Amino acid sequence: MDHANQFETPTTFRLHRGEYLVGFLVSTGLIIANAGDIDWVLAAVLFFYIDVIGYIPGAIAYHRSPDHRIHKGYYIAYNTMHSLLTQSAVVGLWIWLVKPEWALLAIPFHLFGDRGIFGNFLKPFGLPFEPEPNPAFQRLIGSLTPTHKEDAPPAALPRDQRVPRDPSHA
Secondary structure: OEOOEOOOOHHHHHHHHHHHHHHHHHHHHHHHHOHHHOOHHHHHHHHHHHHHHHOHHHHHHHHHOOOOOOOHHHHHHHHHHOOHHHHHHHHHHHHHHOOOOHHHHHHHHHHHHHHHOOOOOOOOOOOOOOOOOOHHHHHHHHHHOOOOOOOOOOOOOOHHHOOOOOHHHO
16 A cells, blocks of 8 residues: 555555554553453443543444444544554553553553454544445455465556656545
């Protein structure tokens, strides 16, 4: 994936997940190492509030909708609550306004687990709220996957044959 090709192949997706799995393992190790110092009630609240606000309402709406189309607000709630930016701000504010504490590890444990273990990243508006294979994407990935080991990756098009980039998406 790069700025001109904003998708991942199955291999790059697994590698991306692997990076988050490292974060999950580090947060797990810190939780185990400091288990006696963790306020477990607070840790549970911090772990679950992300999904209570960001996932569960959208999942309910999705499963209740006959055509599985739901308001974009559910996507925004999910992406906001599952954002490393948002949750870093929560942790930073907690440390500043309350105190640093090991229970805050529940937040990276949750986010890194979602991405590293389950492969759940932020949700684009153009896809269903719950994972469903997209036929167009499946065709694209199929066209990029070599059918034989000896097949080389496709060569880039010459500059004069490339589709110009939209400067508004730079």
